[in-house]
Amino acid sequence: MEFANKHVHQIVRYFGQSFSRHVNNLKLHISCCCLCGNPCQQHPLLCQYCQADLPYFDHQRVPYDLLLWPAIAKIIPINRFDHLLAIAPYVWPFDTWIGQLKYQHKTELAALLSYLLIIHWRQYLEIENVNLTSENTMILAVPLHIKKWQERGFNQAHLIARKFAQHFNYNYQTNIIVRDKLTENQVGKSGAERRKNLKNAFSIQFNTQFPMPTQVVLIDDVVTTGTTANEICRLLKKKGVQNITLLSLCLALPGKS
Numbered sequence: 240m241e242f243a244n245k246h247v248h249q250i251v252r253y254f255g256q257s258f259s260r261h262v263n264n265l266k267l268h269i270s271c272c273c274l275c276g277n278p279c280q281q282h283p284l285l286c287q288y289c290q291a292d293l294p295y296f297d298h299q300r301v302p303y304d305l306l307l308w309p310a311i312a313k314i315i316p317i318n319r320f321d322h323l324l325a326i327a328p329y330v331w332p333f334d335t336w337i338g339q340l341k342y343q344h345k346t347e348l349a350a351l352l353s354y355l356l357i358i359h360w361r362q363y364l365e366i367e368n369v370n371l372t373s374e375n376t377m378i379l380a381v382p383l384h385i386k387k388w389q390e391r392g393f394n395q396a397h398l399i400a401r402k403f404a405q406h407f408n409y410n411y412q413t414n415i416i417v418r419d420k421l422t423e424n425q426v427g428k429s430g431a432e433r434r435k436n437l438k439n440a441f442s443i444q445f446n447t448q449f450p451m452p453t454q455v456v457l458i459d460d461v462v463t464t465g466t467t468a469n470e471i472c473r474l475l476k477k478k479g480v481q482n483i484t485l486l487s488l489c490l491a492l493p494g495k496s
């Protein structure tokens with residue numbers, strides 16, 4: 240009887256493994272690029288050819304730290320952050336992906352966007368020889384007001400930041416920046432109106448469990464005028480953070496979106 244049981248277990252185990260192998264093979268075959276439909280190898284949603292062909296900033300011409308690019312001063316007149324990085328201008332397909340993530344709840348796109356952000360960040364650290372390690376750096380994401388979070392069900396910047404931090408083993412904290420005020424949409428507002436709209440919108444809560452780091456990487460999906468990031472960075476600097484990198488998927492350039 241014991242002999243029979245042992246064989247039954249082996250057979251079940253064999254078919255179990257065989258079944259999961261089949262499922263994994265099937266997954267590889269059904270992974271097709273969300274842009275061209277061809278099979279994917281490196282990421283389940285994007286083939287290597289479309290990935291290579293994305294409209295990245297050309298870092299042969301433009302510095303990785305976009306604050307060093309003179310044209311940026313006109314778009315973002317006040318910068319309380321020390322560095323600004325973005326993968327690409329806010330154009331297709333990034334604008335479509337970010338819209339689908341936020342408004343059509345295609346949360347699988349957060350994995351794709353954080354994958355691209357990870358590649359960009361790794362290149363930046365290597366090429367610019369930047370020393371932002373898991374010991375000295377804290378990752379924060381631009382928060383949504385709790386009411387908006389409940390309506391949408393998630394914060395896209397949080398989804399992206401969490402995967403990004405996990406990959407590099409960075410300390411990621413979600414409760415440090417608190418969005419106290421439900422602000423009006425910033426679209427169409429002047430610089431002064433945007434700043435007024437964001438007055439007292441955020442507070443910063445470092446505590447003994449999560450003491451203030453010297454370096455912060457603040458993650459957002461799109462930087463337009465930088466007003467929101469400026470306000471958060473103003474408060475972080477007031478608390479004593481020395482160095483802030485604003486890391487965004489896209490930078491909305493005037494006339495490009």
Ligand SMILES: [Zn+2]
Nearest residue numbers: 272275286289
């Ligand atoms: Zn493709």
